Amino acid sequence: MSVQRDIPELLKAGIITPDTAEKIRQYYKSKDGSSSNRLFLAFGILGALLIGLGIILIIAHNWDELSTNTKTFFSFLPLVIAQIICAFVLVRKPTNKVWKESATTFLIFAIGACNSLISQIYHISGDLSSFLLIWLLLSLPLIYIMKSSMGALLYVMGITYYVMELRYFSYLNSDSHYYWLLLLAVLPQYFILFKKQPKSNFLIIENWLIPLSLTIALATVTSDSGSLIFIAYFSLFGLLYIIGNNSFFIDKSLRNNPYKVIGSIGTLILLFMASFQGFWTDLNGEKYSFGNLITTGEFWASLVISAGALLYLYKQQKGRSFRELPPFSIIFLLFIPIFILGYFSQIPVILINLIILVLSILTITEGARRGNLGILNFGLSIITVWIIIRFINSDLSFIIRGLLLMVIGLGFFIANYLMLKRRKKND
Structure with a gap:
């Protein structure tokens, strides 16, 4: 570090004391050690993956020439070694994170390889979803026995693919209720990591994976009243956004606040979808009885x-003024009565477009008030996308569309220029 190289010069000039110099050296030494540990951990996990794949490839090369007993032996060999x-x-390295994560990763893939090979050797029938379910159930205890964050990440990715296989990739569209039980099983590990290691890189990745997994899986509960899922999705994205504004996430960068990112972007996508007339025309044609409705997922x-x-x-808002209420956090509440109204009229399409317009104006205003270019440009982007969508569905000539797009671009430039000018003036 350049600071450490400058320490002797700072000592000689009398700017810092020897005691302060030693504290600075220890601080940067700990930072360098932390970076080295993270790098070693990443390479350890990668090494475990490569070793496991290497063993499988070597065995696969001579697979057809082996007897059934030999095949069985080699199927269990990686599993036994990993265990x-x-x-x-x-026993010997219970506090060594590199060893724990690497060993757990190796064992999880060894479980999958053994399960697959034994099924192939003895011609055990079954589909991919059944194979994934067995693999996930056998891998789940490792997350808690080994206290492995990498195991939890692989597990969350596994259950996400499992539910996709059941409802998106399978022609049978099997029931996906096991996914929710599998997700509940990993949540204790997530909360433990949240409490004990709030700055962990594993936690940042898990913060992204869990809401994304929920977003993918939620659609699998649909049955005969599919349009109702839009209320569930609006509420899910609203909940994610509200979580992203709690005391833990509020001051974090967007990279470290996936709940806020997914919640806001998901809400906007749904609003843009609902801004088209066809969305409400299809909804208006659906008729359900209340008795049948309450039986649907x-x-x-x-x-x-x-x-x-x-x-x-x-x-979250208890004790706060209404002005402090983030606009994205109440969209799900506004959508519920609008959705119900959509069964009887086409007025909701106007209301949704009005919400988008107001939301963009409030976001732009918030960005200008806080002097935040990111929020300002996000608000401008919302209204830009909304205008472009409206252009697509309008009968305006290309010349008028082009002129309006130029006006929008000029608006971006002027807004950013005024913001930067105000910043310089305040500095």
Whole structure:
């Protein structure tokens, strides 16, 4: 570090004391050590993956020439080796994160390889979803026994692919209720990591994976009343955005605040979808009885998620003024009555477009008030996308469309120029 090289010069000039110089050296030494540990951990996990893949490839090369017993032996060999390594880590290196994460990664892939090979050797029938479910259930205990964050990340990715295989890739569209139980099983590890290692890189990745997994899986609860899922999604994105504004995430950068990013972008995508006339025309043609409605998964998903989002919003805003309420956090509440109104009229399309316009203006105003170029440009981007969408569905000539786009671009330039000018003036 350049600071450490400058320490002797600073000491000689009398700017810092020897005691301060030593504290500076120790501080940067700890930072360098932390970076080295992270790098070593990454290479350790990568090494475990490569070793496991190497063993599988070597065996696969001579697979057809092996007897059934030999094939079985080699199928279990990586699994036994991985278990021995994990036992060694638990006994001799229980606090070494590199060993724990690498050994757990190796064992998880060894479980999958063994399961697959044994099924192939003895012609055990089954589909991919069943294979994934067995693999996930066998891997789940490792997350808690080894206290492995990498194991949790692989597990979350696994259950996400599992639910996609059930409902997106399978022609049978099997019931996906096991996904929710599998997700609940990993949440204790997530909260433990949240409490004990709030600055962990693993936590940052898990913060992205879990809401993305929920977003993908929520659509799998749909049945006969598919349109109701839009209420559930609006409420889910509203809940994610509200979580992203809690005391833990509020001051973090967008890279470290996936709840806010996914919540706001998801809400905007849904608003733009609902801004088209066709969305409400299709909805207006659907007729359901209340008795059939309450038996559907999307009804209960909408009810539970909306109630959860409302309770969390109330808890977060309790004691605060209405002006402090982030506009994105109440969109899900506005959408529920608008959605119900959509069964009887086409007025909601006007209301949704009005919400988009107001939301963009409030975001631009907030960015200008706080002197934040990111928020300002985000608001400008919302209104730009909205105008472009309206252009696509209008009968305006290309010349008028081009002129309006030029006006929007000029608006971007002027807004940013005035913001930067004000910043310089304040400095």
